[in-house]
Amino acid sequence: MREALIQIRSDSEAVFNEALHRATRAMRTGEPSEPVAVFTFSSLAQLLTVINPKRWELIEHLQKLGPSSIRGLARSIDRDVKRVHEDVSLLAEWAIIEHEDGKICIPYDVIHANFDLRAA
DSSP states (O other): OOEEEEEEOSOHHHHHHHHHHHHHHHHHHOSOOSSSEEEEESSHHHHHHHSOHHHHHHHHHHHHHOSBOHHHHHHHTTOOHHHHHHHHHHHHHTTSSEEETTEEEOOOSEEEEEOOOOOO
């Protein structure tokens, strides 16, 4: 099962150390690190520049739908093909969406979203 984690973390040194630890453990054991992919954003504002509500809806729908053409995805969520193509292109740059056999898909079985809001 392929998993992804989306998180907001402002402590970049700790994030780097955790990623290094996961990679080192994976190299030693030969087992993939869990989760397979980690998308770390420094703030909610940064996260929302990549995954806004329309893109989140697109991700959810595509994960349920399975591999699809961009046109088919746009039709199924009743959105303009050009706008869906723009969103898919951006999400593909971040590796949240992949191209596979001429179709697009979400390469993760589960996507965790994790962030905390703490008092000073």
